[in-house]
Amino acid sequence: MSRPRSQAEYLARLVPPSVAGINRRSLLAGAAGTGALLGTGLLAGCGDDSGSGGSSKDVSLGSNQSDPKPKDVLVKVTDGFKTSSGVQVAVNTVDHNTFQENINNYLQGKPDDVFTWFAGYRMRFFAQKGLASDISDVWSKLSGYSDAFKKASTGDDGKQYFVPASYYPWAVFYRKSVWKQYGYQVPTTLDQFTALGAQMKRDGLTPIAFADKDGWPAMGTFDILNLRINGYQFHIDLMAGKEAWTSDKVKKVFDTWAGLLPLHQPDSLGRTWQEAAQSLQQKKSGMYLLGLFVGQQFTTEEQDDLDFFTFPEIDPSIGAKALDAPIDGYMMARKPKNEDNARKLLEYFGGKDAADITVKNDPATLVANTGADVSGYTALQKKAAELVGSATEIAQFLDRDTRPDFASTVIIPAIQQFIKDPKDIGGLTSSIENQKKSIFTD
Amino acid sequence: MSDLPLIQADRAVPPPAATTSTGGRRRRLRLLSRTDRVVVTLMVLVPLLIVTGFVWLPAAATVLLSGTNWDGIGPLNEIEFVGARNYSDVVNIYPPFVPAIQHNLLWLAVLFVVATPFGMFLAVLLDKELRGSRFYQTALYLPVVLSLALIGFVWQLLYSRDQGLINAVFGSNIDWYGDSNVNIWAVMVASGWRHVGYIMLLYLAGLKGVDPSLREAAAVDGASESRTFFRVVFPVLRPINIIVLVVTVIESLRAFDLVWVVNKGRNGLELISALVTQNVVGEASRIGFGSALATIMLVVSLVFITIYLATVMREDRQ
Structure with missing residues (x-):
């Protein structure tokens, strides 16, 4: 680069790419x-x-x-x-x-x-x-x-x-050794599940590991609660935009979830699923609702210590036979x-x-x-x-069961908002419904 | 791109004396040989075509698409026009929009009030020919050179709630990336870290160009260091100041990479650019809606660009 002859010329050379980058x-x-x-x-x-x-x-x-x-x-x-x-x-x-x-x-x-x-x-x-x-x-x-x-x-x-x-199925994973140590039993109803969570808290464990920094892991929790409370057909219709998000059925799902949130690992919005899985692996958390891929965070020797159960029944007339298995x-x-x-x-x-x-x-x-x-x-x-083989219906996970634009631009922010502020369920569901109407037009 | 230097070089040529400006220009044109004329024509035409094809046409297409509900499926002739519905949806029923505008403004304010002055301050310090000045320059400029993926990784190591360095060292339990009251500031620190280096280098280059005799004269007149800077150096650097200002505005408007790396611009890190990407790029394909967001962003940018161009042109006329 030759030497500039005047100051103006010199300064003119300093135009950084990002000024020209207005165009970019x-x-x-x-x-x-x-x-x-x-x-x-x-x-x-x-x-x-x-x-x-x-x-x-x-x-x-x-x-x-x-x-x-x-x-x-x-x-x-x-x-x-x-x-x-x-x-x-x-x-x-x-x-x-x-x-x-x-x-x-x-x-x-x-x-x-x-x-x-x-x-x-x-x-x-x-x-x-x-x-x-x-x-x-x-x-x-x-x-x-x-x-x-x-x-x-x-x-x-x-x-x-x-x-x-x-x-691969989604289920509630746990470490056999931890459960043996404290004498926990696999819960089959929501009440037992909640009681188990409370007991874990008393034992100094985080009952349910939880992470939603990337927005999708919490969809699994919504899916399984909706499947247990309202059944497969309602879930699929809701995902297809045929049912209203403002209905009492959906509000009940969020209500139930709000009741379970205190058992979940706090500050989940800054955590990746890998970190949550590691808290399970390090025996700091009692259980974790995730896909089978949770095993990736465990060493080969620890694989045998990993076990799971399907999410317990909430409504006896609906049962616990449906699940997410993409x-x-x-x-x-x-x-x-x-x-x-x-x-x-x-x-x-x-x-x-x-x-x-x-x-x-x-x-x-x-x-x-x-x-x-x-x-x-x-x-x-x-x-x-065996679990998937015995399932009556298989859901594919929220972001595969609905329009991708709805899942990523509406549901992810909505669920994160819910995790931040679980009280305003009415406002949340009507916001989702308004956006749904503008997306599901045909 | 290279239009500014051209203008400046043009200015450096002394205008022909005692002729009207039009007459002067015509004579100068005639002085050009045929090869010159071909070269000049090419130099004008090629950038013109590039700018039109890659900037103005896509921008116009975006504005056009923002009036449709196209989802990327089906032939172009089946696109349905929905009028201003996308815009009313953006404003009325899209919860991330208002936070996104606020965050963009906050971003601008913080870069303008904190990061840019700090970068300029560092430049002034480094201009003092300290020992190891090059080392400091390199260290401070390094963040600008690092790739975005690497920067995201570096800050994840510091900010992770359970495994991060900051919480480990201070024994704190702050959810730096997850708490929507905190994460915008955490990312802003990371962004400022990068911006400071950029501004520093830019300003340092300007300072090196200041005629030393100006400073000597001020010193002889008994002005203190800070007085010399504010009364002599700073006014002389006016063109650089404008560039720094524009860079700051642009950096804050196009802020995107860090929030995208952190959490794809959600949960307290909404920015207009991230919302556009969320809606348009990828499987979502909400092209009409995303284009409406992009158009809004374009209008906001145009405001700043207009102010900048108006200033520059006024200066040129003087």
């Missing part, structure tokens, strides 16, 4: 609209490459399994498919979050023949919008699935659009290039062989097909599989 600001705002269009190009481009063959000997698969382990397992499963059918699978892997965030553009562009997705509201929504194909004929050839899994794979029109592959699986795009092969692939994914390969290579997964050889499961996994 409005660009950000504008990118709002165009980001979607760019995303289309990216993902559609990927889909194009892998599906361009179009011969009868291959099929393309869009996968969100970007972590090394599941990615590797998927390769082994598709190899198995190739051996049994002779069809080559072109796997197009996209980062998990990116895949999820771009799903709208992906499905509207040129998606792969088969793609990974979740059971729940979005699955039914894509089916209804014609962005996924009916695969009822594949289901007629599948065996080893409970009715709850079939229900979770069915669209609003009664046809199947989804093949389940794996799942299911991952596969769907078929609209107008797949190789429809026959896509159906064959889905049938293979839903079959026993694929499940066996998965369990053998990734023992941490619970496979959806009950016909699979699960002798490698740990005691905890076996219990989890």
Whole structure:
């Protein structure tokens, strides 16, 4: 840089990038609209490459399994498919979050023949919008699935659009050693649950570990309370925007939760689920309502000390048989290039062989097909599989059971507000209802 | 981007004496060779196209989309116009909106009153040629260089309620990130930490450019250090002061990264930019609603940009 000749010239060179960055600001705002269009190009481009063959000997698969382990397992499963059918699978892997965030553009562009997705509201929504194909004929050839899994794979029109592959349940986890030390018993009613919590408090434990910094873990608590108090059908209708949030039924859920909040770990809005799980692991907390993935925070030796029970019954006429167990699986795009092969692939994914390969290579997964050889499961996994197998209905977790915009922009702030101020339930529910009406317009 | 230096360089050329300004300009144009003219045309056209294509068109599209209820699904011709409904929803039934506006203003106030003056103060200190001045400069500027992911991680280590350094050292039990009365201040400290370094470097560069003879003259006249600074150096640095002011305003309006890293701009950390991202980017795809928020942000920014441009242009005319 040459020496400036005058002071004015010198100062003029000092304009920092962020002054010029005024443009960047409005660009950000504008990118709002165009980001979607760019995303289309990216993902559609990927889909194009892998599906361009179009011969009868291959099929393309869009996968969100970007972590090394599941990615590797998927390769082994598709190899198995190739051996049994002779069809080559072109796997197009996209980062998990990116895949999820771009799903709208992906499905509207040129998606792969088969793609990974979740059971729940979005699955039914894509089916209804014609962005996924009916695969009822594949289901007629599948065996080893409970009715709850079939229900979770069915669209609003009664046809199947989804093949389940794996799942994990949400339940109340605890350490056997701690419970043995204090002589606690698994509660089966809400009263017993509350009494147990009070006893834990007297014993110097935090009864229920709790974290909601990221906004989603507390959804699990809302789900299970709503399922226990109002039942599965009401929960699903509420999530689909068909029931009013201002109804007494929803208020009762928040009331019950408000009663339980003093048993929860305080200051949950600054805590991640990992930190809450560690308080359970360090024997500071008595129990924790979370998904099976809570085990990640425990060492290998401690895995045997981890146990769980399903959330106790609140209303005897509703029982305690429904639960959250998010299911991952596969769907078929609209107008797949190789429809026959896509159906064959889905049938293979839903079959026993694929499940066996998965369990053998990734023992941490619970496979959806009950016909699979699960002798490698740990005691905890076996219990989890039994729990879900005996469930009458399976909910998919709040953010999968409703519109993603409603879950992330309305429910997360609302639940955090509730945790901060559990008294104003009337104001909270009417705020949710007003926003719901503006989001669920069609 | 490079328009300011151009203007300044233009100014540095002495105007042709004794001609009217229009006549002078025409003669100067004729002096340009053909290659010059091609180069000048290209230099004007290319940035113009870039600015139009990447700034004005998307901005206009945002304003247009803010009148629709598009959710990112379905062809563009099926977009339904809903008038000002998104705006009335934002104001009337969207609880995070009012806190977001308040937080943006608070952010501006704190950067303006605390962080910026402190950065300028550090610059003045470092201008004194202390021993190890470079080390201090580097240390203070480091936060500006660090990546956002790293900064989020560093502060998480300090602020975590159960495992954080601050609570461990002081034996306190404050929920730095979770308590909505506290977390905005906690994040502001982190943000100020970054801002101070930025302003310091900017201002230091300006101070180095001040003609030493001005200071000597003031010293000869018997002015004290602080008097010299406020009466001589500070007024001389007027152009830099304006830049610092604008940087502060812009930094507070576009504040986004830290709150996003902490909790995605929720629970006491709402900012307009975070709300736009929550609604538009990702699976939520509330594109119409998010565009309305973005438009509001654009209007707020325009107010400041207009003030800035008006000031600069007035100066140019003088």
